[in-house]
Amino acid sequence: MSESLTRAVRWDTVVGALLVVLLLLSFGCVDGFGNSLNLSFLIGNTLPIALVALPMTLLVVSGEIDLSVASTAGLSGAVMGKLWNQGMTIETIIPLCLLLGVVCGLVNGLLVTRLGLPSLAVTIGTLAAYRGIAQIVLGSDAVTDFPSQYLNFASGRLGNTFLPQAFLPFVVLLAIAVVVLHATPFGRSLFAVGASEEAARFAGIRVKRTKLVLFVATGFMSALTGVFWALHYASARYDNATGLELSVVAAVLLGGIDFDGGRGTLGGAVAGVFLLGALQNVMSLLNVSAQSQIVVTGVLLVVSVLGPRVARQISVARAGRRAASNPTSSPVPSS
Incomplete structure (x- = not known):
């Protein structure tokens, strides 16, 4: 397989193609999909x-994960509603909510980087804790x-x-986010950390500090999402953003x-x-x-983990067959 063809069948390219196919089929076959109101609703x-997928992508590339993002968003929205009820101005409330997100991300990051706890276990715990605090705050x-x-x-349109x-x-x-991940030394360090922490340390990368920054950024963006959620749906509740x-995670891994x-x-x-979002929108239009829809999301999550692994195994197998069929390409040992 040529290099250009290999690049064309990369998993992220396949997902982009699936998104295009889904949109074309939806415009042609699903009633109401193409009208402006529905497209605005979809986006x-x-x-x-x-919004949360941006920092989550950087975090997963570095080998970590944060499952408390929805609870952080819910806590941000709950605090926003509580402070608004107490007469505080919205211009003061929003920065405080974003600061709260930074604190939530900092707690996650310190538990992972300073105590050496696995991020999956830590953020499952804070998922429950932050949601519980949100319920205490707003009831x-x-x-x-x-x-x-x-x-x-x-909620308005341009x-x-x-x-x-x-x-x-x-x-x-x-x-x-694109510039940070793909065009800066910091972004390159994330790939190095995700590939091998030990090698990254030997290369002079401050692994713990890098991961801490990512957890803080994820908390910040989760809180921003909580504010947006409350305003977009015109309702601040402790259970906002549940699920x-x-x-x-499904969307990021699917990508x-x-x-x-x-x-x-x-x-x-x-x-x-947007593939996941469009699919959910189409399913809603089809009643x-x-x-x-939750079942479909779960299946996509499994496929998103399995698909790239299978694709890599096929690529490795093909490379092995090419090497076996072309033994002259192997280095000749010196006498």
Whole structure:
């Protein structure tokens, strides 16, 4: 197989192609999919997944994971609603919520990097803890009377287009994340850490500090997502964003990010996010039950882990066959 063909069948390329095929089929075969209202609804509902997927991609590339992102978002929204009820201005509340996200990410990061605990176990624990704190903070109340200009920004569209107003800030954040991961020494260090922590340390990379920064960034973006969620759906509740972590992890892994770290692209991750979002939208238009949609998401999560591994094994097997069929390419031992 030629190098150009090998590149063309990379897993992230396959996911991008599947997204294009799904969109073409949906425009042609699913009633209501192509109207502006539905496309705006699709993108708006996918943005929370996409926002958290940006730092999650960097974190998984480095060999770690954060399953507390949805609970951090819910806690951020609960604190936002509580402070708004107490008469604080929204311009003061939002920075405080973002700072809270930084603290949540810092707690996760310190437990992982300083105590050496596995991130999977740590963030399962903080997933429950942060959600419990959110319920203590706000109880069963739902806060809905936020300022109209913020509600309009979170749920409104750009002029007569189908694009949500919040899509432009996401594009800016995406561009920053792409540059950081694929065009900076810091980004290259993430791939090195994910491939081999020991080798990364010998190369002079400060592994613990790098991972701590990623956990803090993930907490920050999760809190930002919690604020957006409350404004987009015009409701701050302690259970906001429940289940978001499953969608984020499924989308990121579906995009070809290796769960073991060291491999992946942000382009693939974003393609995975919007593939999952478009699929959920199509299932809703076809009146597929919410329970069935959860099953589909779970199946995609399994496929997203299995698919790249199978593709790599096939690639290794083909390389082995090429080497066996061309023995003259092997180095000749010196006499």
